[in-house]
Amino acid sequence: MAERIPRDQSLSRVYGAGALFSAGYGNVGSSIYYALGVTAAFALGLTPVAFLIAGLIFICTAASYAEATVMYPEAGGSSSFARHAFNETVSFIAAWGQMLNYIITVAISAYFVPHYLAVFWEPLGEAPGDIVAGAVLIVGLALLNIRGGKESARLNTILAITDLGTQVILVVIGIFLVLSPDVLVSNVQLGVAPTWPDFALGVAVGMIAYTGIETISNMSEEARDAAKSVPQGVALVVLAVLGLYLFIPVVALSAMPVVQGADGSFVTELGTTFADDPILGIVENLGLAAGLTDILRVYVGVLAAVILIIATNAGMIGVSRLSYSMGQYRQLPEVIRQIHPRYRTPYIAIAVFAVLAIVTLLPGQAEFLATLYSFGAMLSFTIAHAAVIRLRKRLPDRERAWIPPLNFNFRGVSVPATAVLGGMGTFAAWLVVMALNPVTLAVGTVWLIVGIVGYYLYRRYQRLPLSQTVKVLLPEPLGVEEIEYRSVLVAFPADQPFSEDMIATATRLTSHKRRAIHLLAFLTVPSSESIDSDMAEAEEKAQRKIEEAKLMAGMRVSGEVARVRPGQEGYYLAERARESRAEAIVIGMRRRGKKPVYGKTLETVLRERPCRVIVVSEGVSEAQKPDGAGSPGNSSSEVTA
Secondary structure, eight states, X not given: OOOOOOXXXXXXXXXXXXXHHHXXXXXXXXXXXXXXXXXXXXXXXXXXXXXXXXXHHHHHHHHHHHHHHHHSOSTTTHHHHHHHHSOHHHHHHHHHHHHHHHHHHHHHHHHHHHHHHTTTOGGGGSTTHHHXXXXXXXXXXXXXXXXXXXXXXXXXXHHHHHHHHHHHHHHHHHHHHTOOHHHHHHTOBTTTBSOHHHHHHHHHHHGGGGTTTHHHHHTGGGBTTHHHHHHHHHHHHHHHHHHHHHHHHHHHHHXXXXXXXXXXXXXXXXXXXXXXXXXXXXXXTSOOOHHHHHHHHHHHHHHHHHHHHHHHHHHHHHHHHHHHHHHHTTSSOGGGGOOOTTTOSOHHHHHHHHHHHHHHHTTOOHHHHHHHHHHHHHHHHHHHHHHHHHHHHHOTTSOOXXXXXXXXXXXXXXXXXXXXXXXXXXXXXXXXXXHHOHHHHHHHHHHHHHHHHHHHHHHHHTTOOSSSOOOSSOSOOTTTTTOOOSEEEEEEETTSOOOHHHHHHHHHHTOSTTOEEEEEEEEEOOTTSOTTOOOHHHHHHHHHHHHHHHHHHXXXXXXXXXXXXXXOHHHHHHHHHHHHTXXXXXXXXXXXXXXXXXXXXXXXXXXXXXXXXXXXXXXXXXXXXXTTOSSTTEEEEEEOO
């Protein structure tokens, strides 16, 4: 219900630096459970150095994300930065790379869950048990998300902090029990163990341990004082993960040193025996008493599995949100963001990308998943760095509440050294992954080609320019942008097409996130039928429109389907506005050519006028559209009580 909300109430979800850190670390921290073993398989004794180099590039990437996110505190990450810096085509490429990241996040996290649960049942730690269990997990989470399951942000924060504490304890124990500088030095034979190509690939793969920085960018719309909290949250994540990702490999390689096999090759158990559960490998090789080792194995196994399940679910949620956002900007067909008629969730997007995640999981190759993840992530990161440099040139006078250190002048433009170095690093890593892994090159190239060709065909089919931003929602409702209401009632007939422009208008009228929007869908019941007669199909269609509005305007939107008799819609609406103490009503008005058509409902509301009435006119032809209108054929006007 659109109740009046007191002015002194604060936002229901306001994120400070601590909350941003918890969410960011929760996403980045989970990757150590699979990144460590995969990286060690390539970098061997230089694994700590590989993580260090990847970490330095991550610092530069985090700086670019912090600067651009503070400038544009909105969801989208590199896709959003590219939209402002370049054009919609580059934005799509960045978003398509993010889409691959989310799919692989789902696949790789689900793949490693059974390996950590193998502490209870060993068949889960090997094929086909791990693949089957991972696929079942993906299907289960997909069904859960289709039915509208929600994750607990507070529980995720608690688990992230618990995970951080656990890793710190393992590092401290390892330093006292197994750390050996002599072993670490003997692990390395430059150019041989590892070879330089393998080390380069190890650096590129090691970057997957740092690819959760998008999380903070996507939460920036709900950050308190983004200019301060976003850089602080990013800095805390950088300090935490850099410290852990330097010490954990050092402890691991002291406990599981590099040895030469019978065939002359150099290996470490960290990248072979324990490649699929590296943290358990550390636990088993700390030299603790058998009973304590067993207890710690179970604890770490359960904690790792839970965090990886949350990461899998976060990837599922992320891919559905990203696909809906891409649909809003006309980057993907409308069918992808279609809402389930009963559960009102983007079920097609969830189902399609769950299937793709299972397909990538089926080979059961952790190295393939890691390199493919790196392919998409490095592409997105490189675009983010380029966007920051481009924005410095395009908008040199734009106020930037936060900029990284180490800037230099180039042809009259202040260029951030972090963006240059970070962009060179991520681009080099992208090239290394493609050059040294032919399978990843083939799959990644096909993914890009399919995306770009599909984008081209869809935009041409919609008769939209390839590089111009075209958003579904109306950017500026005319004549009402200077007024803000605490509660708005949006009314529309359940049997008429849903008007996204009305929701855009209501959203602008309630731009503060604590403001309430209540949708009222009228279901007119003929006088010849009972008011409670079965109209399940019509109600489902109306509910679907309400849920679409929730996806566009957020969870502050509520809604209901109201059954009324013919001719009573206007009176019912006026009465509901009075009961709920709504401050404004948003209602549509049709047009025939240039002539407005005042329906009976609109006439009644204007006559009763329980509060301000905002009329959104529809049906204006392209020739009648006012200059600068953001969406074909729509405008708004206000009728004051």
